[in-house]
Amino acid sequence: MPYPDRSTTPTSLAEWQALATKLTLEGRAYVNGAYRWASHGETFLTISPIDGSELTEIASCDQADADAAVIAARNAFEQGVWSQLAPSKRKAVLIRFAELIEANGDELALLETLDMGKPIGHARAVDVPATARAIRWTAEAIDKVYGELAATPHNQIGMISREPIGVVAAIVPWNFPMIMASWKIAPALATGNSVILKPSEKSPLTAIRLAALAEEAGIPPGVFNVLPGYGHTVGKALALHMDVDCLVFTGSTTVAKQLMVYAGQSNMKRVWLEAGGKSPNIVFADAPDLQKAAAEAASAIAFNQGEVCTAGSRLLVQESIRAEFIGLIREALTTWRPGHPLDPATTCGAIVDQAQLDRIIEYIGIGQSEGATLVEGGQRIMEDTGGLFVQPTVFDGVNNRMRIASEEIFGPVLSVIGFKTAEEAVAIANDSIYGLAAAVWTSNINTAHKVAKALRAGSVWINHYDGGDMTAPFGGFKQSGNGRDKSLHAFDKYTELKATWLALE
Ligand code: NAD
Numbered sequence: 001m002p003y004p005d006r007s008t009t010p011t012s013l014a015e016w017q018a019l020a021t022k023l024t025l026e027g028r029a030y031v032n033g034a035y036r037w038a039s040h041g042e043t044f045l046t047i048s049p050i051d052g053s054e055l056t057e058i059a060s061c062d063q064a065d066a067d068a069a070v071i072a073a074r075n076a077f078e079q080g081v082w083s084q085l086a087p088s089k090r091k092a093v094l095i096r097f098a099e100l101i102e103a104n105g106d107e108l109a110l111l112e113t114l115d116m117g118k119p120i121g122h123a124r125a126v127d128v129p130a131t132a133r134a135i136r137w138t139a140e141a142i143d144k145v146y147g148e149l150a151a152t153p154h155n156q157i158g159m160i161s162r163e164p165i166g167v168v169a170a171i172v173p174w175n176f177p178m179i180m181a182s183w184k185i186a187p188a189l190a191t192g193n194s195v196i197l198k199p200s201e202k203s204p205l206t207a208i209r210l211a212a213l214a215e216e217a218g219i220p221p222g223v224f225n226v227l228p229g230y231g232h233t234v235g236k237a238l239a240l241h242m243d244v245d246c247l248v249f250t251g252s253t254t255v256a257k258q259l260m261v262y263a264g265q266s267n268m269k270r271v272w273l274e275a276g277g278k279s280p281n282i283v284f285a286d287a288p289d290l291q292k293a294a295a296e297a298a299s300a301i302a303f304n305q306g307e308v309c310t311a312g313s314r315l316l317v318q319e320s321i322r323a324e325f326i327g328l329i330r331e332a333l334t335t336w337r338p339g340h341p342l343d344p345a346t347t348c349g350a351i352v353d354q355a356q357l358d359r360i361i362e363y364i365g366i367g368q369s370e371g372a373t374l375v376e377g378g379q380r381i382m383e384d385t386g387g388l389f390v391q392p393t394v395f396d397g398v399n400n401r402m403r404i405a406s407e408e409i410f411g412p413v414l415s416v417i418g419f420k421t422a423e424e425a426v427a428i429a430n431d432s433i434y435g436l437a438a439a440v441w442t443s444n445i446n447t448a449h450k451v452a453k454a455l456r457a458g459s460v461w462i463n464h465y466d467g468g469d470m471t472a473p474f475g476g477f478k479q480s481g482n483g484r485d486k487s488l489h490a491f492d493k494y495t496e497l498k499a500t501w502l503a504l505e
Contacts, residue, residue: 009106009124016120016342020110025056027204029065029228030211032072033221038229039064046204049117049350050341052386058204061229066196066237069225073167073194074243076222083164083192087143090190094139097217098132104213105129108178111205113341116174117350117388118304120342131178134486137470138186141488150499157502162495164192165270166245169238171231171259173251174203174352175307175410180250181207183474183485188248189224191494196225196244198235200251202352204228231255240266248493250274250309252408253433253479272483272493274309274475276408277436280429281312281465282451284422285321287441288463294328296465297414300439302336302348302392303466306412307356309480310437312465314398314405316425319418326396326416330376336412338381338389351388351411360390360411367404372415373397400428408434422447426454435477439465458484 010016027043028035037043042060047053059065077083082090101108108131109123118127150158170184181197188195199207211226227234239247239262247269249259256273263271281300287293300312317325339346351357357380364378377391390411398405398415405415419425429438439461440451452460458476461467468474473484483493 011344013340013343016110016344019106020114020342023107023110025111025205026208026212027056027058027228028208029059029061029069030208030224030226031065031069032225033215035211038062039068044201044230046115046202047353048114049352049388050114050385055114055205058201058208058228061227061234063233063237065227065229066234066241069196069227070167070238070241070243072222073196073225076220077164077166077194081220082189082194082223085192087190090192091139091143093218094135094142094186094190097214097219098136098139100213100217101128101132101135101210104209108206108209111209112177112203113349115205116177116203116352117341119339119346119349121344121346122304122349127176127178131182134179134182134470135186138190138490142190145488145491155504157504159500159502161498161500162191162491163498165494165496166193167196167243168193168246168248168494169196169198169241169244171198171235171238171247171249171251172200172207174200175304175309177203178206178210181210183490184248184250185224187490188494189219191491193246193494194223194225196227196238198227198229198238201228201230236262239263242267244269246270246272246494248272248483250485252276256481270493273481274483274485275479275481276410276434277309277311277476277480278314278406278408278432278434279310279312279437279439279457280314280316280432280455281439282316282419282425282429282441283318283321283325284425284440284442284444284447285318286443286447288443290321290325290328293441294325295332298329298332298336298392300465301414302333302412305338305349305351305390306392307352307410310459310466311410312439313409313414314400314429315414315416316419316428317416318425319420322396322416322418326375326394329394329414333376333392333394336392338391340385348392348412351390354388356410357388357390360409360413363404363407363409363411363413364393367395367398367402367413367415370402370404371397372402372404377412400431406432422451426451430454430456433479436475436480437461437466
């Protein structure tokens, strides 16, 4: 069923709300092929940021559940039910998994929106297809990758091959819960590993639902497990576990650093980290289309409520066009006014939870006290709905050393910084502990390439923002992380490299 029937997809707020009342929400963990509550019976409530309503009880897993999942994952790996399948067979199952995600797209999109507040239109048109694509693309690639033969003397054969690592724990954040999970589980499963997925406590619903779809697709018991719960309980237990071979993570830089410590304190498990960002978006006066640049700069800070690791949160504008460009951005931001997340026309949804909203409001206050000029937004709105909404916010006159320019806010707060020369722009852009992404807008091919080369970032976009695809690696320089998600490069993280040398008699 590669092309799901979309004719029944709701088209209005009322229709999505009606569908929401029919959902049965699963809150249990999934271990060894079955849903179950946490070993100690602990639960927590997941609350919708749309209106503060209680969605359901979620299993709050801990060390005992981590142990049970690791045993199941290890047994499945050793038995070879998945790890020793031909790549073409794993491919077929994973493609079926992708098809099931597409076929259940309305439900998955709705779970994502209810759980973390993003607009339903984006959940349906971006999150669901991107998750299915990540799994399908990776599955399709896995029976087309080859090992190597070394350059040897005539009486020797040197074979260089890749083998699955074993048990992989994947700890993911709440901003794109399904997409972030798919970037980990697709290459981990495709290469034959057993996987334990720990979703964020702020957005566990889609990960839990994915387990049933994985089972339906034919992934054997123990190969894919889902443990909802907190970072300091089940997340830490997985990170310190002596029988987890590889830990992959997307989340904050603070937690990423802690995971490296946990790996060192335990079994030196491989640790691959995708962490925070404070990405510079550099607009030169000779940008080919200032209106387009402004529209994308607005989207770069307002899409997903600014809760995006690659958010273009530092806008570097050449001084000669700064006033004009700020006018264009403010105009572009009128299309990003927060609204009800279940209204298909909404472009900007709710902030994931009270703590994140408080953080954003606090940073808006910090920007004002640091002397930056608030030129747009700055207020919490729609409080009467019981939901968590904030206006997209723009500060002008920002100095790169201010906290609003150097610290990741993870909300729709834009800092505008002026520059005169390309050298100055590059120096400001690179003056950050992060190096996830950057963009440059110019009609001059020399400026474009010179600046792109000089930027210390894992992704650089020229004359657009947030490009990329499954075909390209994604990840950060500096404290934005190590290793890469997506593309064939992702396979490196989930495999050990083996050299087998044969001496011919
Ligand atoms: P977070 O670091 O607070 O949490 C991420 C995950 O780690 C959650 O599942 C959490 O429960 C878990 N965790 C927390 N403490 C832990 C511990 N001590 N041991 C083990 N696990 C622990 O991040 P978040 O608030 O969920 O997400 C926002 C962050 O994610 C931002 O910094 C953002 O830039 C980053 N992010 C990065 C990328 C990327 O690809 N580079 C993509 C999306 C988000």
